[in-house]
Amino acid sequence: MAEDNVLIGVIGGSGLYHLDNLTFPWGFPSSPITISSLPSGTKVAFVARHGVGHFINPSNVPSRANIAALKSLGVRVILAFSAVGSLREEISPGSFVLPNQIIDRTKGIRPASFFADTTIVAHTMFGDPFSNKLVKWLEPRVRRVLEEGKEGEKRKLFTEKCIVCMEGPQFSTRAESQMYRQWGGDLINMSVLPESKLAREAELSYALIATATDYDSWRPHTESVTALEVFKTLKENAETSRRVAATILDELQQAVTGKDADLFLEEKGAMKFSIMPRSVRQKQEDRDKLAFILPEYFAGEETVDVSSA
Numbered sequence: 001m002a003e004d005n006v007l008i009g010v011i012g013g014s015g016l017y018h019l020d021n022l023t024f025p026w027g028f029p030s031s032p033i034t035i036s037s038l039p040s041g042t043k044v045a046f047v048a049r050h051g052v053g054h055f056i057n058p059s060n061v062p063s064r065a066n067i068a069a070l071k072s073l074g075v076r077v078i079l080a081f082s083a084v085g086s087l088r089e090e091i092s093p094g095s096f097v098l099p100n101q102i103i104d105r106t107k108g109i110r111p112a113s114f115f116a117d118t119t120i121v122a123h124t125m126f127g128d129p130f131s132n133k134l135v136k137w138l139e140p141r142v143r144r145v146l147e148e149g150k151e152g153e154k155r156k157l158f159t160e161k162c163i164v165c166m167e168g169p170q171f172s173t174r175a176e177s178q179m180y181r182q183w184g185g186d187l188i189n190m191s192v193l194p195e196s197k198l199a200r201e202a203e204l205s206y207a208l209i210a211t212a213t214d215y216d217s218w219r220p221h222t223e224s225v226t227a228l229e230v231f232k233t234l235k236e237n238a239e240t241s242r243r244v245a246a247t248i249l250d251e252l253q254q255a256v257t258g259k260d261a262d263l264f265l266e267e268k269g270a271m272k273f274s275i276m277p278r279s280v281r282q283k284q285e286d287r288d289k290l291a292f293i294l295p296e297y298f299a300g301e302e303t304v305d306v307s308s309a
């Protein structure tokens with residue numbers, strides 16, 4: 001069985017820009033993954049979802065590669081930040097939201113499962129699409145950071161909200177925006193799927209820290225959303241998001257490595273109840289590919305359970 005930790009580093013010099021014979025089964029992530037340290041020494045892996053400089057459309061974000069790369073580095077918890085449209089008057093631009101539900105309005109064109117097109121079948125539990133314990137842990141801490149903002153910079157925090165994930169890249173029509181409100185949607189973005197599904201398949205705890213940039217297109221007497229409007233709010237929201245991250249990451253590291261980590265990381269081990277029993281039809285190459293993200297289940301030779309073949 002291959003060693004899980006990366007033990008060998010290679011530095012390429014002038015002219016040596018890649019090596020042969022190396023494969024990354026889930027493709028290349030959106031951006032190089034930077035592994036950096038906080039002043040305390042806590043290490044954090046960071047990937048820019050749309051690439052550095054924003055050149056990857058939401059439908060083309062290589063979410064499987066992003067999640068597989070993070071998992072293979074040893075990451076256990078993902079805090080995903082997202083700029084979202086608000087479908088509720090009270091969630092004004094600049095507000096922060098920790099949603100707890102998702103409505104899928106993507107169009108089936110994004111690779112949404114590590115098991116797709118393999119000979120291994122898995123039906124992953126997704127009734128609660130975000131890690132409830134992680135969201136609960138985040139709420140008071142994010143709230144505190146937002147309340148500590150300078151006068152005039154204070155932001156609201158909402159929880160227990162439902163986010164609609166649309167395909168894009170065009171924004172919604174007024175009719176769609178109003179329909180999502182009737183469905184119970186509170187927020188809208190183009191990114192939370194399949195990212196959150198893939199994190200769940202990889203047994204990673206995942207929470208979305210959403211920042212509202214606009215009111216989408218449901219308000220009858222105001223202009224519908226434009227990218228320019230979103231970009232105007234994005235910069236300030238991103239500064240606050242960085243403040244949130246800087247304040248909570250050390251404590252999160254302690255929670256993830258502490259004595260109650262297993263209670264906190266409720267997704268760990270969950271795929272045991274999702275993967276269908278071993279069949280003789282399963283191809284070893286598929287198992288090897290899945291071993292990259294779920295070595296617990298797919299690494300090494302396993303005896304075939306012929307009764308379930």
Ligand SMILES: CSC[C@H]1O[C@H](OP(=O)(O)O)[C@H](O)[C@@H]1O
Pocket residue numbers: 049050058081082083084189190191192227230
């Ligand atoms: C820039 S407007 C639409 C774009 O913004 C959000 O991106 P992200 O979730 O990565 O912050 C939204 O999901 C769309 O991709």
Ligand SMILES: Nc1ncnc2[nH]cnc12
Pocket residue numbers: 083084085086166171172188189190213214215216217225230
């Ligand atoms: N109105 C909106 N619709 C979809 N994604 C968004 N991201 C930010 N604002 C959005």
